[in-house]
Amino acid sequence: MKNLIWILCSMFLITSCNSNPAPKTTKDVKTTTDQKKERPSYAVAIHGGAGYQTRESISKEQDMEVRSALNKALDAAEEILKKNGTAGDAVVAAIQILENDPNFNAGKGAVFTHNEQNELDASFMDGATMNAGAVGGVTNIKNPIKAARAVMNHSPHVLLVGKGAEDFASLQNIEQVDPSYFKVEERLESLRRAKAQEKAKVSKHGTVGCVVMDQSGNLAAGTSTGGMTNKRWNRIGDSPIIGAGTYANNNTCAVSSTGHGEYFIRYAVAHDISALMDYKNLSLEEASNLVINEKLVEAGGAGGVICVDKDGNVSTPYNTSGMYRGFATSNARGVAIYKDEEMK
Amino acid sequence: MKNLIWILCSMFLITSCNSNPAPKTTKDVKTTTDQKKERPSYAVAIHGGAGYQTRESISKEQDMEVRSALNKALDAAEEILKKNGTAGDAVVAAIQILENDPNFNAGKGAVFTHNEQNELDASFMDGATMNAGAVGGVTNIKNPIKAARAVMNHSPHVLLVGKGAEDFASLQNIEQVDPSYFKVEERLESLRRAKAQEKAKVSKHGTVGCVVMDQSGNLAAGTSTGGMTNKRWNRIGDSPIIGAGTYANNNTCAVSSTGHGEYFIRYAVAHDISALMDYKNLSLEEASNLVINEKLVEAGGAGGVICVDKDGNVSTPYNTSGMYRGFATSNARGVAIYKDEEMK
Numbered sequence: 084m085k086n087l088i089w090i091l092c093s094m095f096l097i098t099s100c101n102s103n104p105a106p107k108t109t110k111d112v113k114t115t116t117d118q119k120k121e122r123p124s125y126a127v128a129i130h131g132g133a134g135y136q137t138r139e140s141i142s143k144e145q146d147m148e149v150r151s152a153l154n155k156a157l158d159a160a161e162e163i164l165k166k167n168g169t170a171g172d173a174v175v176a177a178i179q180i181l182e183n184d185p186n187f188n189a190g191k192g193a194v195f196t197h198n199e200q201n202e203l204d205a206s207f208m209d210g211a212t213m214n215a216g217a218v219g220g221v222t223n224i225k226n227p228i229k230a231a232r233a234v235m236n237h238s239p240h241v242l243l244v245g246k247g248a249e250d251f252a253s254l255q256n257i258e259q260v261d262p263s264y265f266k267v268e269e270r271l272e273s274l275r276r277a278k279a280q281e282k283a284k285v286s287k288h289g290t291v292g293c294v295v296m297d298q299s300g301n302l303a304a305g306t307s308t309g310g311m312t313n314k315r316w317n318r319i320g321d322s323p324i325i326g327a328g329t330y331a332n333n334n335t336c337a338v339s340s341t342g343h344g345e346y347f348i349r350y351a352v353a354h355d356i357s358a359l360m361d362y363k364n365l366s367l368e369e370a371s372n373l374v375i376n377e378k379l380v381e382a383g384g385a386g387g388v389i390c391v392d393k394d395g396n397v398s399t400p401y402n403t404s405g406m407y408r409g410f411a412t413s414n415a416r417g418v419a420i421y422k423d424e425e426m427k
Numbered sequence: 428m429k430n431l432i433w434i435l436c437s438m439f440l441i442t443s444c445n446s447n448p449a450p451k452t453t454k455d456v457k458t459t460t461d462q463k464k465e466r467p468s469y470a471v472a473i474h475g476g477a478g479y480q481t482r483e484s485i486s487k488e489q490d491m492e493v494r495s496a497l498n499k500a501l502d503a504a505e506e507i508l509k510k511n512g513t514a515g516d517a518v519v520a521a522i523q524i525l526e527n528d529p530n531f532n533a534g535k536g537a538v539f540t541h542n543e544q545n546e547l548d549a550s551f552m553d554g555a556t557m558n559a560g561a562v563g564g565v566t567n568i569k570n571p572i573k574a575a576r577a578v579m580n581h582s583p584h585v586l587l588v589g590k591g592a593e594d595f596a597s598l599q600n601i602e603q604v605d606p607s608y609f610k611v612e613e614r615l616e617s618l619r620r621a622k623a624q625e626k627a628k629v630s631k632h633g634t635v636g637c638v639v640m641d642q643s644g645n646l647a648a649g650t651s652t653g654g655m656t657n658k659r660w661n662r663i664g665d666s667p668i669i670g671a672g673t674y675a676n677n678n679t680c681a682v683s684s685t686g687h688g689e690y691f692i693r694y695a696v697a698h699d700i701s702a703l704m705d706y707k708n709l710s711l712e713e714a715s716n717l718v719i720n721e722k723l724v725e726a727g728g729a730g731g732v733i734c735v736d737k738d739g740n741v742s743t744p745y746n747t748s749g750m751y752r753g754f755a756t757s758n759a760r761g762v763a764i765y766k767d768e769e770m771k
Contacts, residue, residue, distance in 0.1 A: 208693075213726070215693050219663070220588060240662040241689045244564060244588050247661025317591025318584040319563070326670045326695035345585045349552075349559050351670035351698040358699065362706035382557070 132289020136405025193309025292339025320344030342386010476633020480749025537653025636683025664688030686730010
């Protein structure tokens with residue numbers, strides 16, 4: 084009888100507490116997590132955009148260039164983190180390298196707007212203070228991620244756009260360049276193809292981003308992009324939107340998004356991953372997979388995220404055919420492009 | 428013995444399932460909810476800004492003008508809702524009236540930027556489709572809420588800013604005005620006082636917003652503002668940021684924010700209220716109070732929200748000394764300004 088009562092109690096417990104089920108993890112999508120069990124002393128993950136990367140669409144040369152750039156960005160972040168530097172410094176160092184590399188749609192090599200301009204968006208968030216800064220639609224700031232962080236540190240605002248953001252960056256002595264610096268011929272051809280099809284297109288060479296847990300356990304996230312090929316009317320995507328393209332909260336995780344920005348805004352993707360961890364006790368991998376491979380897939384939103392949690396776990400789900408991605412912790416490291424490979 | 432086992436089981440149940448506790452509702456803050464128990468067939472709530480409204484700081488005349496305007500906005504929404512019109516149409520109708528009224532910091536009567544301009548932000552979200560649109564930093568669109576909805580309906584984008592947003596609105600035949608239309612002398616004086624103190628100030632006559640549940644059970648939310656007095660560098664606040672200033676999801680609630688926008692962006696306030704309902708099963712009142720009266724208070728962020736859930740419940744928490752606010756359902760109606768009054 085006692086046993087029966089305990090069984091009934093247990094059954095009741097299971098049903099009554101099952102309001103927070105873990106979502107199923109889509110098995111065919113790689114969400115490489117640091118395999119070693121011990122907590123790393125630091126962790127960094129980066130992306131160079133989720134999109135239609137396949138072995139057929141990317142040349143051998145470009146494949147190698149991208150892997151080399153991802154490794155350089157990881158090197159820059161690790162150099163800082165190994166010396167006990169801050170998560171924020173590591174995020175900016177890694178993103179700056181990707182912004183300067185024309186293989187990515189951020190800084191030099193940004194996609195073109197309908198009017199054949201380059202308009203750049205970036206944001207930065209600090210998980211310890213939950214302070215944030217962002218710039219949108221800037222045309223002459225060499226490294227928009229630096230301007231985003233300066234907005235956080237040196238203005239009372241979070242988001243500055245256009246000419247005002249450029250004036251602010253100038254006052255902060257952030258390096259400015261002639262807009263022609265950003266132009267890469269291949270991107271202009273992409274625009275002309277998109278215009279021929281009369282539509283705004285998600286670039287196959289997306290956004291760049293970086294998320295970090297430093298040795299003090301602080302989190303930071305940053306994202307930088309040229310946006311969507313053939314975008315019009317001073318469109319701002321998700322990258323400078325805190326809660327959509329970027330989020331960091333020391334209690335949960337740091338997230339950087341890449342993909343069809345309009346969906347990432349509407350579904351508040353970066354904040355949603357944090358909320359699922361905070362309110363449903365999902366793991367980083369469960370939360371990020373639920374949002375990217377269930378919610379966004381159902382809505383029709385293509386893209387991915389990189390994220391790191393407060394224990395240095397890394398998750399990099401995406402629902403596209405590939406994502407330029409990499410991670411490094413005190414225990415392991417890897418980069419990857421295609422769906423059929425793990426980061427190594 | 429059996430009783431003891433049951434008691435132990437019950438205790439275990441209570442402790443093990445208590446990961447989702449309801450937050451305490453701050454008792455001295457009014458969060459008037461429709462008192463009648465039966466589900467209303469429709470519900471609308473509006474705000475004209477949370478801030479430092481006190482009986483001492485507002486003249487009798489202004490008090491009456493504001494109450495009259497709030498009632499006119501409720502009339503416009505109710506006229507649509509009683510005829511089985513859509514939540515979206517009601518949101519735009521109510522906000523348009525508040526934008527046209529110089530007593531509010533939106534449309535005519537917007538606050539001034541550091542450069543003595545009026546730069547307007549607005550957003551709109553449809554809870555049935557989770558589509559959204561927004562404009563930021565526009566200077567010649569008479570009713571920015573209309574432009575926000577047009578971005579949703581007639582562009583592939585969610586957020587357009589500045590000149591591009593104005594060009595888009597022009598193509599959509601949305602009424603444009605000379606920028607001087609928005610100017611009200613009293614607001615210019617506020618700017619000059621703020622400049623004398625060398626700081627950006629949250630206006631005491633804030634943002635306007637509207638949230639609706641229509642007779643089909645669909646939700647919509649909209650927000651419109653002139654932003655923060657003395658804002659600089661093309662600052663964009665939370666009002667055009669989906670997830671911060673505005674959110675609507677038929678499964679949870681519709682939210683419109685007012686207050687110190689930088690905090691509302693960093694804490695993804697509108698999406699957070701939705702997430703707390705979705706993931707922790709909090710009621711609308713519990714979720715909105717937790718965010719406004721606990722999280723934001725702890726962070727130092729002044730402001731409030733109006734929200735309506737899928738059952739037509741209304742909650743209007745704010746952590747400032749007052750908020751211009753009103754609600755109407757098929758069962759009840761009320762407007763209020765100060766903290767010591769309920770909406771009636």
